[in-house]
Amino acid sequence: MISRERNLMYSLEPKEVPHINTKYRRIVTKIPVPESLPILERLQKYEPRSMTGQPPIVWDRAEELQVYDKFGNMWLDWSSGVLVTNAGHGRREVRDAIIQQAEHGLLHNYCFPSEVRSLLAEKLVNLAPANMDKAFLLTTGAEATENALKLARTYGHQHGGKEKNVIISFEDAFHGRTLGAQMMGGMPGLKTWITHPDPDIIQLPFPDGYYHENLTFEDFEADLAIRDIDPDHVAGVILETYQGATACFAPQDYIQRLRQWCTQHDALLIFDEVQAGFGRTGKFFGFEHYGVEADLICCGKGISSSLPLSAVLGNSRVMDIYPPGAMTSTHTGNPICCAAALANIDLILNEHLVENAEKVGKVMQAGLYHIQQQKSDIIGIVQGRGLVYGLLIVKPGTKEPDRALATKIVQHAFEQGLLFFSPVGGATVKIAPPLIITEEAVQEGLEVFASAIEQARV
Template identity: 40%
Template sequence: MKKNNIIRTIKRFEARSMHGQLPVIWKTANMDIVTDINNKKYIDFTSGICVTNAGHSNPEICRALFEEVTGGLMHSYTFYNKPRADFLEHLIKNTPDFIEKAFLVSSGTEATECALKLMKLYGRETRKDIIMSFNGAMHGRTLGSEFLKGKERWIGTWFPEIIHLPFPDSKDKFYPDVEWWLVSNIPYRKICGIMIETYQGWSARFYPKKYIQDLVMWCRKHKILVCFDEIQGGMGRTGKLFNYMHYDVEPDLICVGKGFSSSLPLAGVLGKKWILDGPETGSMSSTHSANPLCCAVGLANFKEIQRILPSVSAKGKLLHKELKKIFPNFEINGKGLLAGIITPTEEYATKVCYKAMKKGLLLIKTGLNSIKIAPPLCITKENLLKGLNILKESK
């Protein structure tokens, strides 16, 4: 089937909300290179939108998947299986000490919903019912996740138990004092938890470090649970295993997804035992949660991220150094192998993405006045520089 026929077929039979990315029909992908159905190769600066952190078709992940697929077990619901035990043990033993247990699910937005439920259960016990989040955040596409955004007009009836804070841009030196603003503007004695995206998804803007530190300290003072959304920023993307580490704070919970497997649908909520064990036995589960295929892949991926992670900071410094040369008058955000280029208009950003695509580079088209860059963490220095040269030619 030819390219135009494939696109036409998908648009005919699939909901249009799924569409909008660059018109490249992927055939194969290997580490940092994507090949389309016409065998044209592209340097990938997307990681499938921050998913394939360990690289497309990473050999170790493929080996683990093949062994599990051919081993005779592909699904077990919540019945026990060995890959689940192996993955959970390695995960908990190789993450920060506050992570004592995990709840595994299939997608980032499902992890968000589970974190909301855990915070609300805590709130029920403490007679608190409000959750805070930030305007403009991206936590997923299910209804609870959409409520956290604070900007969707289509929702209609608003959810009164979610309060949205203004995003304090790290480049703004005059953001309000955290405690003063919170005490002055919200019923803080009724807050049970806060969900914090570790950077603003569309722009890669970080919070001011002191702001987050003051906010977490204030939450501790008022016994408010702190959950960081690491779905995009985690698993080595910004040069640390989890992005919250850049703020030198410790949360109660984190949500993970995307790069948590670098391939199959796998996500989760990680955190303190007393919170994760809050729901009664059998009251919080998921049909495909912790299935053996995803757990085998999750373990292989985690080990690969551990191996690759030491090289991310150096490549990230090179990426940001070159971007500042290419776009000297644009705002460049991000850390490690994550960058957000703020452009004058959405049209300009889209134009650059299409030009780069034609020259053999895939960028993340956000649909806003920004271009995001998030290559696989295993990208070679040669391909990183080649991709940046294409970007320079496409601006």
């Protein structure tokens, strides 16, 4: 028997909670469900401890806005399965595309040509900004950012010699969990295992509007000078369109000046759109809010609303650097994943989900600002755009993150049928529902969220 307290953040001791039955939420059992404990305990026994730490719901199925267990409970999902299900959970069109491709008989083809991969590459290029004409299909967001690192460095070496090797990223950024991605990431606690960090990958402060509220682009240039970095030795600058740990965007002027700087010094400007792409922010690609061109875009998560797929988009002057066979991946453009992505993108476009994210996102934003006004002593800042927001929970009267309180808020919401993933970046409650969400569902979720905050403070 595994200890019921080993979930790290959430107790596995079943608790009586009020029963709920609304259009969007249903709770009819103790939480966690007593009958689900053998499943949770089996996972604890056979998986690494790192896989614990989320609210103890055993997902059975998920449809559109809701996640179900097999014990009669239903949650309004404000996680999108960590920003994946942009078009909603389990959409029939996506499921049908997966089934049809599977029944057609092609499940894998390495990088041998396939029609479905050609169709997806074409669709992505047609949706990308006009300066982009190539799409490289991969599996995970980390694989995409690693590939962008490789391309930027190789491009730099070809255009400025081996000295043009510096990669600039930003503090508090998250670019994935593989070696290169974590060296580009800006969270020191995630990098303690790296014994020989790359000295030419550096992080600079991000203008987050809270901890660095007065940061300007002059500070970017000054930081490089202090580090004695020649701007012409910079191969690329990579940043999340919004910082994934908080949902904060940089000021538009800062990014526009960064674009000019990259052009001046022939450095690639790379946007990590793994969280931001495919309508999440109210634009098809989130970096469009900045009014700049990217040299490379890293995509993932919402690209399929389901199966593992990612992509790097760019111009052939960069994307065609490597000769045939020198830049591939075993599961590049898996046929079933490509079929899912094509169906998903059609849903996003045909159902105007980008526009819905912008419209309904304004209702979400207004409601979250109202909650912040009521709880301004513990909500340090609300940041985001479209249908992604982050509320930083702090200790009263300070800017010090309060992870324990943030976790209690997530737990109380979970017990009332509103599902978040665990706090990120220390103490940020992240809000990211599927883009099909309605104003009615947003309003109900906001009421539950406000109640959860109130209960967590007791």
